[in-house]
Amino acid sequence: MSFLVFINDLPSCVSAGTKTRLFAEINSVEDQIILQTDLDAISRWNQDWQMNFNTDKCFKMNFTTKKTIKTSPNTLCQKTLEATHSHPYLGLKFCDNLRWKEHISEVTNSCKKILGVIRRNFKACPTYIKSCLYLSLIQPKLTYESAAWIPSTNEERHQLDMIQRSAARLCYNNYSREASVTQMLNQLEWPSLDTCRLITRLSLMYRITHNLVDIDWQDPLTRPTRMTRRHHPSSIRVNSATYANSFFPWTIPHWNGLPHDILDIPDYKNFKTAIRDYLN
Known part of the structure; x- marks a missing residue:
């Protein structure tokens, strides 16, 4: 053919x-x-x-x-x-109202099923085994292609965070109301989902500005016209504030707030490592 x-x-x-x-x-x-x-x-x-x-x-x-x-x-x-009204494409659920509520619901329902499988079959396993299962089977689903989407309401963010908090309880087999899930998460050293999404978006921003991906960013974005103490040669200005939760308007303030020594890193792999160390 x-x-x-x-x-x-x-x-x-x-x-x-x-x-x-x-x-x-x-x-x-x-x-x-x-x-x-x-x-x-x-x-x-x-x-x-x-x-x-x-x-x-x-x-x-x-x-x-x-x-x-x-x-x-x-x-x-x-x-x-x-x-x-909605349709899946490459693992994402697109809706005609430009919101991600249906996508987030599908992701969280899928993760709940995986949590159930882990709970039934790995209950007696050590904490680090169940932690590895979460990091390899569930967290990637919660952050998959998160450069393209982001929870726009507290309710949507709560849906996603509850999956991670349920996984932390599962790791310690501790479902007591008096138990501190925040303390469990700190002991497991899991990054927050907000941090994971930010790392994904900043990493893509690095690839865009260094022409490592075929995305034309010169039209919606510009470099600052003059350098100040707040600006850096890698700083970027957004030409439009439309759709504040879309990639460029949401990511640019975080990008411009990065330390200069991180923005100056010439290698993508080293940049991603530095971003993780800086945010965690």
Whole structure:
């Protein structure tokens, strides 16, 4: 199957200026017309190459914070695309209201099941064994791709933190109401989930500013125009404060607050080690 031929030929059938991506940015009625025109072109391309799209797995989702939006139906291969409120993609649950409540609920429910398995099968194991199980099976799920999402309410943060606190009780087989879970967490030396998310975001910020990932950051961000005691050559200024919990607006203040000796580290691995030591 000449998959590369298909991929290379696909962009040539859509409108000039259109890129074949996962998402389409629609700002006007004209954009909606262009989108449907391109979907029709892709449908013809699909027929010409005899490569059938699985339209049962194709959905339409409008990302917006507006209460009401005007949209027109879209069809692909003579099938109207079903509108959906949320949809999973690469391990994340995206919602049309740009919130992560459903994703966090799915993650915490999955972690509760794993905790139940550990509780039933490893109850008699030493504390360090159960700690290793948490760090390898549960914590990665709680922080997976946390550069892209973050709990926006205290309730969502509490949902995630309760998983870690339940795991600490499990490690010590101590479910007494008088027991201090905070003391258990300190003895286990587990970093807080807030710290884990911050490390993930700062690490990605380092990779972006050092061109280690293919993300264009020059448009939304700029370097400070003049150096002061608060600024450093690696400091960054956000051009827009829209969506304060999204990656750049949320991460930049933490990035600019890092010590100069950490920002000057030329190697990514050493930078990540220094960040962990600094935050823990």
